Amino acid sequence: MKVLMYLLIPLIGIGCIRHAEVNDEVEGFDYQEIGVSEAQGFEINYSDNYITLITKSIDGNTFFRDSLVIITNPTFKFDKEVKTFSGNTESVVVQSSTHLSFIQALNTLETVAGVCGLKYVVNQEANEVFVNSQPKEICNADQMAKEVLIGLNPDIIFSYPFGTSGVETYEEVGLRSLMIAEYLETDVISRLEWIKLFGILYKKENEANSYFESVKSEYENLKLDSTIGFNFIMNLPFEDNWYMPAPNSLIVNLFKDAGLNYYYEDRAGTENILVSQEQVWLDGSKSDVWIIIAQREGDFTKQDLMNENPAYGEFKSFKTDQIYFCNTLKKDYFGQGILEPQVLLKDILFLNGTLKDHSPVYFERLK
Template identity: 30%
Template sequence: MKSGIRNFYSSFRKIALSLVLIVMLAGCGNEKSKSSFSEFTAIGAATTNPVIATGFRITDGEQERLLEIFNPADTLHPVARFYLVDSVCAGNRYADGITLEVPVQRMVCLSATHLSLLDALDKMEALVGVAGANYVVSGKFKERVANGKIKEIGIAGRYQLEALLELAPQIVMVSPQAGQAFEPLTNAGLTVIPNGDFLENHPLGRAEWIKMMGALTGTEKRSISIFDSISKSYNHLKQIAANTPHRPKVLAGKQYGGFWNLPGGKSYVAQLLHDAGAHYLWSDNENTGGLMLDFETVYNRGLGADYWRLLVYSDTIYTYDLLAREDGRYRNFAAFKKKQVLVCNTRTTAYHQQGLLQPHILLADYIHIFHPDLLHDHKNQYYHLMP
């Protein structure tokens, strides 16, 4: 996966640096409200700039705001630059980046996970097309699809170019996934913006990408307020869990395709588990992504784990019986025997759509399960002990 993402960013950087894309063809003489950029200058990039996220940066200029996108593995060299301006004209086109008129009015997202950012900023009307709509559980989104205000242009990771072009979007937001074909979009003259929120290793780093969306949609003040609230709640919960004397041992993942897939020790999931007052059994691992291990390796280390965390996609309620049917050896694990397997079913929850902006709720779910004497009033939203 890492090599695929690295190749994506490498290819994207070559194309982005070789093209100067004109997003809006309107001349400088056209009348246009300056409210969005006035908000830019009033706020200042020092406030908007990410505190934890490493995949983007925002810098103020004299008449523009510069949004830079980075590969988290290389935060010195941006893969793309976007100059955010009130109106595009000959006097403010930049040879080293893409000039983009903001606030963006027409956007296509090739990943449904980005919709929560627009929803939180009350800017869903800017979305005109999406791929992977079948994974979205938001009622507001489904209503706009039913009314024809949002068009489905393909499934997650694949899109119908002709249908997308008919929507005439100002920008197309993509996830830097291996195999994501963005060249046809740039060849067609579209502005493509990579959103690498899922590559952030800290839960708050992922949530902080709402500031990037705020810069694009003219809602920076709201984006800053939302993130500050999330950060405050998360750190408060983290402090509560830090004071607990017992840190239960946690196993994660299960077998797929002959290998046990589980989060690396420096991953987003590992950070959440640590902040929830748990001891993730692979916390000594330096990998920031996922691990693929043989069953015996996991069995030897994870057999006595107090809890077992699972993320599944199931049309039915996921149970111990279903888990055991996949591999009878699962019954030997202590967490299975003690009925301490926690599960999030992404089929019936909005984990992939809203979890990005709700790390504090994910953290509260974990704390409520690992430390039942804490957070008595919390109602778990994503993770539950398996029935």
């Protein structure tokens, strides 16, 4: 009996050794190498046999790191724990409508099999495609509908790094995901550069690269290097609190590029700044410009704004008609706006009087 035990133990040990995975079903493909020039939240690393996409947190944010290896040489063997992908993206699930924008720009909306918050998608082009492709809702309140996800069995799930992503669960059930955090970038051009990551996944890296370069060039030509002297506050309160974006946030940097100064520039940190409503009232009475990005039904006017709170009537921007409003219920600011940062910049430059011939697309002067 003991002899049998001695014979079995090494056999069990051999059985437990992890074997490298052979990628029999993967076909190799040619690709064009592209680099990342602005974005800090992702990397593209090229090797002889694969491309590694790494997504990660940016300094000051809660840490996360994710990666996906795209196999370019089918004969190369990877360890089982490496998250590999053939590069044939035919079916994806997106956790945010912002991911849809990049997919739309690459004309691959028909690959979207599932969306979180499907009924809230305001992207007209996406909704037109969805009439035929019929993607599924993958979120149930603030939870992921895992059974739906498993049923869809997408090639990739584009997920949030924080909150309800449930990435561990995806991996457990054999689904492949990649964390996308383009919104953590600190400027709109860096955020746009994430189109390159999607470009690689859809084997449209050249298209993505040239789109990015042309928008970047236009934006760089438009942006102001010096201030025009106006300072600005932002948005509307949530109950009694007013969350102002951090001074180095993407949105604040966009308006700084339009020559405006942020009223809360001296506040530290990378997270939103919590200011009491009453404090903002006082600051609003001194601030030149008030930029509001919010959802409002109907034709929202200054009077409607004052009906929400009479204190707004005492704001300097209210008295001087310097309230720039983007109604996200009507304008696809969070979708198409990501792809058109140069248009966002033009809108603000036009509204603050720096740019003449332009018809605002996203922002309007509240009247």
